[in-house]
Amino acid sequence: MATPSVEDYIKAIYKVQLEADSVSAQDIASRLIVSAAAVSKMLKRLQELRLVDHTPYQSITLTPSGQKMAMEIVRHHRLLELYLVEALGYSWDEVHIEAERLEHHISEEFEQKIDTLMGHPTRCPHGDPIPDKDGNIASVTRTTLATEPPGRLVVSRVSDADAALLRFLKSEGVFPGTDIELIEQEPFGGAFVVRLEDRIVRIAPDAARQIFVEPAGVSG
Numbered sequence: 001m002a003t004p005s006v007e008d009y010i011k012a013i014y015k016v017q018l019e020a021d022s023v024s025a026q027d028i029a030s031r032l033i034v035s036a037a038a039v040s041k042m043l044k045r046l047q048e049l050r051l052v053d054h055t056p057y058q059s060i061t062l063t064p065s066g067q068k069m070a071m072e073i074v075r076h077h078r079l080l081e082l083y084l085v086e087a088l089g090y091s092w093d094e095v096h097i098e099a100e101r102l103e104h105h106i107s108e109e110f111e112q113k114i115d116t117l118m119g120h121p122t123r124c125p126h127g128d129p130i131p132d133k134d135g136n137i138a139s140v141t142r143t144t145l146a147t148e149p150p151g152r153l154v155v156s157r158v159s160d161a162d163a164a165l166l167r168f169l170k171s172e173g174v175f176p177g178t179d180i181e182l183i184e185q186e187p188f189g190g191a192f193v194v195r196l197e198d199r200i201v202r203i204a205p206d207a208a209r210q211i212f213v214e215p216a217g218v219s220g
Helices: 004-019 025-032 036-048 064-086 095-102 108-117 163-172
Strands: 151-158 179-185 192-196 199-203 211-215
Antiparallel strands (some): 151 211
16 A cells, blocks of 8 residues: 555656656655655655656656556545535635645545535536546646736636635635636736736736636637
């Protein structure tokens, strides 16, 4: 049985893969806030467990077994986030940390009961796709508000790691599925100016890089 530490590394590798074309040891160290030596030691263990492929100075990749484990962990995490919001009344800015604590410890039976209770959901509260029980998962956009030209957009998903950002977006009524219009970025790397119906919202660049969008009228 994999330990929570092993599972944390596998999930970190999976998440970096979503954001970049390659995964380095430094990427993992930064995401997990651990030393390079700790990452090196764990990578050796993950190779012994046949969960990753890694050659020094080359990108880290998950093996089929590693990918399967990643999907199981992600499924647990996102189902738990939805359960905490929909059934227990948590706010969407509170559930990430709670799900991080619980994801390693629930049984497959408990996972299936949550899935059934929630009506077999396909998205977590932050808009991320939930893998199905066979490990299949919908593709996601890597396009952020910070990289789009002015125009009509729809919020696809939001990073669940920044609770302060989630509280701000909740206060402004910005959630996955929200239609917005990007008007402009203010001069000298300033805020992104967004219209929501009849209101103007200014979103800082760091926040805009955590808001994933698609052109209006495109689903996925």
